[in-house]
Amino acid sequence: MxxxxxxxxxxxxxxxxxxxxxxxxxxxxxxxxxxxxxxxxxxxxxxxxxxxxxxxxxxxxxxxxxxxxxxxxxxxxxxxxxxxxxxxxxxxxxxxxxxxxxxxxxxxxxxxxxxxxxxxxxxxxxxxxxxxxxxxxxxxxxxxxxxxxxxxxxxxxxxxxxxxxxxxxxxxxxxxxxxxxxxxxxxxxxxxxxxxxxxxxxxxxxxxxxxxxxxxxxxxDIEIEVYRKLTINAVINPLTALWRVSNGELLASEARIAIMRQLFDEAIAVYGKNDIGWSEAWWNDILQVCRATASNTSSMLADVLNHRSTEIDWINGAIVGLAQRVQIEAPAHEWMCKLIESLTVEEAD
CATH class of the missing domain: 3.40.50.720 (NAD(P)-binding Rossmann-like Domain)
Structure with a gap:
């Protein structure tokens, strides 16, 4: 082989x-x-x-x-x-x-x-x-x-x-x-x-x-695994990149967790309108990933710190695209896309 x-x-x-x-x-x-x-x-x-x-x-x-x-x-x-x-x-x-x-x-x-x-x-x-x-x-x-x-x-x-x-x-x-x-x-x-x-x-x-x-x-049923990980990434990655924090630091305050929950709720609402399966257990998965990788720097944060283009278009942008497909809005994910794109000033790939 x-x-x-x-x-x-x-x-x-x-x-x-x-x-x-x-x-x-x-x-x-x-x-x-x-x-x-x-x-x-x-x-x-x-x-x-x-x-x-x-x-x-x-x-x-x-x-x-x-x-x-x-x-x-x-x-x-x-x-x-x-x-x-x-x-x-x-x-x-x-x-x-x-x-x-x-x-x-x-x-x-x-x-x-x-x-x-x-x-x-x-x-x-x-x-x-x-x-x-x-x-x-x-x-x-x-x-x-x-x-x-x-x-x-x-x-x-x-x-x-x-x-x-x-x-x-x-x-x-x-x-x-x-x-x-x-x-x-x-x-x-x-x-x-x-x-x-x-x-x-x-x-x-x-x-x-x-x-x-x-x-x-x-x-x-690989599709459910893809959307599960998409949801985890769409909540964790952009927020760590915006706040310049490690994964575990997302759980440092109730205010941060509330924003995480807003992104999660918006994502699963979009999935529901697209007849895409999802699970409330994914929220606990997000919290567990933050704890298990507490000291980790997310890939999106690493890209932003090194002035590289990010995968935002295929993470939060993908959720925005799914929302547009069924003519609904996903404002929180749209803002994540705009904010992360505004951070990528210089390409160093």
Whole structure:
């Protein structure tokens, strides 16, 4: 099995590090020439840095640092998306084999036509793509013939540097068919069934993630997981970015919690009008995420602090879009979009 992880952010580094460490100690993977694990970073500079320095991985904030040198692990290589697919040289070899499965961990704003073209060069006709982005994307950017699955994870990861990542919070990962969200003609025709290749590929990934220490399951109702996480992100991310606070500090006052509740209530009202399933339990999930990741800096806050564009259009903006679809208003989420956009003065991507 040949697995590509595309994206050298916190989530990409987390999944690559834990899978690589697992493959290093498991003879099923390390002794098999057919198993490959490739990390594709967005920039050549990061890929070269990782190849030279390795990855410093911590299972928790107070845990020992594991020095992970990819080329010392059979089948593990690192290259950059900006390098040519056919000539990408990892210093240990040229990556020419097509991927069987691609785990896409880049942010929503980085999924554009150029990346789609790049992905097409990494794929064979049966390659599966699993998207693992925050927020909701319902446009038709994915080619109709592609097999696109959705991944939703509540794992916490903190990127300390281009070569350093901490597993900052344990969670769960759900993978499911993207038919109802993406509307791909090929996927829609197979919304409830998988052929033998798909089933085997997904089973291999789930087994690999489990061996690496993740809790990963195949969901038959991935849409509910997507909207659950969308709601969590739409409440936590913009407020931490606006107030410049860690996740836990959102619960520091009743006034802050009241604003959080307003965003939550507005979101579920929009879902109800769109016949989208939701649960009151999601409110408790939001509070629990704030407690469990109390010291974490949200991805949106990190983007704002570093003058980068955010995923606001696909988080709160997605809820505004759903409201517009049924001709109702979502003023609190509209204001979140306007306020966050006003903070992004300079692009540094």
């Amino acid at each position: 040949r697995i590509d992880i595309v994206g050298g952010g916190s989530l990409g580094l987390l999944f690559f590090s834990k899978l690589a460490l697992s493959w290093q100690t498991d003879s099923e993977y390390s002794g098999a020439q057919s198993h490959k694990l490739h990390l594709w970073t967005r920039t050549k500079a990061q890929a070269e840095y990782i190849r030279e320095e390795g990855i410093a991985f911590q299972e928790g904030q107070d845990q020992p640092v594991h020095s992970l040198v990819p080329h010392s692990i059979p089948g593990c290589l690192v290259a950059a998306v900006e390098e040519s697919v056919l000539t990408a040289n990892s210093d240990q070899g040229i990556i020419t084999e097509k991927a069987d499965l691609i785990l896409l961990t880049v942010k929503q704003q980085h999924i554009h036509s150029e990346l789609i073209q790049w992905l097409s060069e990494r794929m064979h006709k049966d390659t599966l793509i699993i998207t693992m982005q925050n927020g909701l994307r319902t446009d038709s950017i994915w080619p109709g013939a592609w097999q696109v699955y959705v991944g939703v994870t509540t794992e916490g990861a903190k990127k300390l540097s281009p070569v350093s990542v901490v597993h900052s919070g344990h969670g769960q990962t759900y993978i499911g068919n993207g038919a109802t969200l993406y509307g791909s003609s090929a996927v829609c025709g197979q919304a409830t069934t998988m052929d033998g290749y798909e089933e085997g590929t997904i089973a291999f990934l789930l087994k690999s993630l489990t061996k690496a220490g993740f809790i990963a399951t195949l969901s038959k």
